[in-house]
Amino acid sequence: MSSATASIQKLADRLLASKWHNGVTLCLYDCETGKETHVGAGALSTRSPYFAPALSILVTSAILLQLREEGKIDLDHPFQRYMSFPGQVAELHVKDGIDRTDRITLRHLMSHRSGFGDFFLFKNLARTVHHDFANGVDSAWGFDEVLQRTRSHGAVAAPGVGRRARYADSNFHLLGRVIETVEGKSYADVVRDRVIDRLGLYSTYVYCDPSDHRPLDLMSRSRQIHVPRTMASLQADGGIVTTAREAVTFLRGFFEGYLFDKRILPHLYTWRPIFYPVVFGTGLTQVQPPWWMTIPHRLGYKPKFLLKPVPRMIGNVGIGGSFAYYAPDVRAYVSGTVNQLSDPARAVALAVHAFDTLRYEIRPEQFGVLAQSLPGQSFDMPPSKPACPDRMAASDRTVEFR
Template sequence: MGRAPKRLQIIADRLTRTSWHNGVAMSLYDRSTGREYHVGSGALDSRTPYFATGTTKLYTTSILLQLIEEGKIGLDDPFLTYLGHDKQYEELLVREGVDYTDRVTIRHLMSHTSGFGDFFLYKYQARTLKHAIGAGVDTAWSFDEVVQRSRSHGAVAVPGQSRKALYTDTNFHMLGRVIEAIEGENFGEVLRRRVIDRLGLTSTYLYCDPSDTRPINFMSKDREVRVPRTMASFQADGGIVTTSREALIFIRGFFEGYLFDKRILPRLYHWRPMYFPTEYGVGLMQIKVPWWMSLPHRLNAPPSRFFKSAPRSLGHMGLGGTICLYAPEAGVYIAGTVNQLLDPARSVIASIKMIEDVAYGGREDGAHRRGAALVGSPPAR
């Protein structure tokens, strides 16, 4: 473990000096040196619990990959194979008068190509971040209500037919129920047994009790909001609590084969555009920030780095500025949160700065280090 470079601390401190951040925590691992770096500022440090939100989907994906490995589930199996053709699911996905529900596969759910409408927000209003959580409205829902809302919001595409990944929390909520049906226990227990215990995590868990005050409150612009009933309802699509230190252990375990055979990873790298500059594969994101978008944060960088694209990152980001990423060409892992609901770009910018500082340091040439890329990592396009 190494002492965090001063530059990393400066990045975090600049955020917490504003009224929009009560805390920032980031943990990084440099594959070329084997060093970890942990940065905390404000009310957050690398051991402070926070809501993992959308990065929870990576944990769910890791469980599904284990089930595939064990022959308990198939990527191209209809999800109703495991939930049964119950009346509850009839006409759940109807497009132009045709019910496509029984054609939705596990792959469709994992890749956000199912065509389901979103139970959480009507037809992607989340992309403008105009959501109840940001206003501090705390509501709860059950699985049955997820199904009812998704049906009433309507299908947005025929399964597998959209050119883009149409992100909806409904997909991973359904996958959580599939996992429970296969394993015969609730998602929190499966998570503990298949991920938490395997990696020796002690501060990571599924948030189920609204009276639990351990996770730090979200910031929404310049005010704190507490929405425990909402967070206890997300489950497999966004309900995990973790720390940056333990999220770093997880993302390394995901890509380095500690949770499943990493040779399966290339099967996930079938990218579709989602919202720029993010693409979605099967259960994970790819973030490719072009040079012109990253230029504003490079004003103090060596001139040779001005026109280089930011390091490509694989993993996931989530509501509230959470990230859990691996930059294969840079050979750097990063996990943590900037804990701000209404400006997701801040976590991406902070992660780019920190990845580049760890990977390239003060080198004037900014050259990529040899041999850092993970075996099995997809080629850059």
């Protein structure tokens, strides 16, 4: 084991030593060398399946971008246009006595600017659902119940209004139904055909069967909880199961042009604050905590890490402590999970530590001079050649983001 791998492994082992973790895993891919660093602790290795809500948002976004590229959808059209029964979502967004449902576009949903109140994640709006989930209450819900809960919690803002994004699980639930309607098949089948098979993934899938015991049960503080019906209900906004290795493969597919024309990526970076220090774009997030915010998590690191600036990380972190990030200034990917519901900051801290190790231990002589060593390359879009021969190279296509 290299000293750099040992440094990351030490942090994973430290997490596992607490009662809050039954497994920790991480895969780090260095674009400069093509080398991967694999770390696992407890019940998880980089080949172990885990619940990856962090990846679900990116998978759903990738599919929508493919459909847009094929002319099957327009992101600025109302989402109702792509529903089999538009009346099913009537009066879904009512504020001040005005129904604005028909003004909500696919882009609003992807960027969490629909104005829906969240029924699941945030305690101030979710009230009991997230609380029950964290306490191991296993409940299931279908699409109709999602609509019912969304209506009952009410709208909090007009669509597209304000400078902030407002997270709501309803947004990606609706996008999942749009995908199913346009493609005429289940969300799980679309993910298999458009993502899993294209990238050659073997352990990644949409969790649909509560009798499936392959993913490791989540931890909620010091308690291991078994909530398969809840996880099977998440689907497009949190239902992906994967491994740390395959999550990195997906990230490369997302950012390097294997799934859609990567020249569209800068148009997704319309960052709006959602909760500090996270900002949300169109279908993905960016986080760059200030150095002082990382000090509690960097205590015990090597002293040279302690006051270093944090690289900006683009991707997502999800409930359950899964994370999937590309660091454009470092030119590296990291994915994995701390498998903990109650403290997502631990997941971000582990990702930051991996990038710190890469910058200051694996290739310190290169960091800070990448721009000179790779002239003409965009760090938001790593250079690559599309893997699928039936897909035209990005340079051969004209991209119009609309």
